[in-house]
Amino acid sequence: MNASYVIRRLIYGFLLMLGVVVLNFLLIRLAPGDPAVVIAGEMGGATEEMLESIREAYGLNKPVLTQLWIYISSVAQFDLGESFFFNQPVASLIGDRIWPTILLVITAQLLSIVLGVLMGAIAARKPHGPLSALVSVLSTIGYAVPVFWTGIMLIILFASWLPWFPVEGMQSVKLRNADWWTQTKDIAHHLVLPAFTLAIIYLAQYARLTRASMLDALSADYIRTARAKGLNERIVVFSHALRNALLPILTVAGLQFGNLISGALLVETVFNWPGMGRLAFDSILRRDYPTIMGVLFFASLMVVVANLITDFSYRFADPRLKDET
């Protein structure tokens, strides 16, 4: 992986984010009505001074291109405006909420990849066995179940019948001041159901993909060689075949990230998880546009960063690509 490749990818990611900022800007202007009123949101009629100060801050009396420039340069300084509903700068509002979302999304991603790959790899050893059938049934079901509904079903199950996991929020109120280890355990405990809900959909997809990709890999010549030289079957499957079968998984995992964030939005709302999705929901109900646009910006940023990481790790995982520019 050479430096010019990394720099080119970084510049490209930056341009994508610039696109998101321009899109945000256009969306506010395309909305019917006075942009200042739109930005002020549903506050039961903003006062004239307030609208005037918004017009001042966003330069709404200036030509459109100047407005765009003002908007871009303030976003570049992570100034995403003021939320009139929460009465806080949007950047700090999101700063508080972004970590729970990252925690939820990454946990769900890891859970679905690890379990899915394991299931798919085992299923591929018997392409017509019961586990293979289960994988294809599960992936069809996983595709068809609305994620918010799965969450609600799990809440019904775990709130009334099996009270093993908390069904709401991220932390227990009474443990807010406990030592960090107790708090970590508490958060992990709260994380189980939301992360699992989100992981279920993708788990089956990864299992199905791994199974197909493993079937390809297992029929390759080098596997026959490995078997012929008498290697343990487990080593053949898990260290020779799986290594090569993982490349397509990596690609899909990168592409799924955006969908995962969309799913997190719903899951957070169901489980009252204090992340960006919940924030998006609250701010949309209040028509708090600066916050909504801020969430859109940061959520896109997460996808861009995830894509960059996928890109780089792909090159790391596939030595054939290392020297390509």
Place this chain on the structure above:
Amino acid sequence: MTDLADPIKENVSRSPMREAWHMFRKNIPAMFGLILMIAILGMTLYGTLLFQGDPYEIVWAPHEPPGMTPEFPLGTDYLGRDIVAGLLSGGGPTLTVGASAAAITMVIGLLLGATAGYFGGWVDNLLMRVTEFFQVLPALLFAMVLVTLFTPSLFVIALAIGVVSWPQTARLTRAEFLKIKELEYITAARASGTPTWRIMWRFILPNAAPPLIVSATLTVGVAILFEAGLSFLGLGDPNVMSWGLMIGANREYILDAWWPVTIPGLMIFLTVFSVSLIGDGLNDAFNPRLRQR
């Protein structure tokens, strides 16, 4: 001997679409999906005619469990509204939005993908950058923003879903066009002076159709889930009952009553499930050799 002769004759005489239908008909899960879909369509189309009830009308005590009162076989919700009435009239909007959003997705995806794949060069480059840009935006969030900025009518919702879901279709179309345009019969068509649009529309598209039909089917499923998610969040058209809205409205009370949330969710699941079975069946029918997978 007839056993041997038949398959050969079938393969020679049938058109590809009839051949696919023949394969599809023998596929049990796919036929099950088709029948399920027809049943759901029939229920939502004719159910409202046979069973006249306003889904918003309060008809009974709240939270009547299913099976307790013969007039309300599936019980009532938190306000005492009939669940059956909700299911019947909520299906229409859900399916309409799903189907029209999928249609919009396909139109945008086909146009952009075909243009990019056929012309290549800077056109391809530009359109693919646009596609990547739309893939960066978290789809549901972007759709939420669009629906909030403009009035949430069924049309705006379908449009918002279409605008966020086309990139995959565009990529698929592009890949197919890239592959097919290199074939000799296209060169021949070009050499004989066939207009470009005619080559794209009449010569390439029909041959690219099988994967696109499968993808269109699956897009309907995704669009239905999308619509359900938006209505669940309360961002649907507030004047129209839908399955997602029923779940969203009743979710505060799930610990008192499971049925007002569980039943509409099952309907969404069954609908998307049937679409997915049909899609898988079409895929198998168009690519019989891949079936072993």
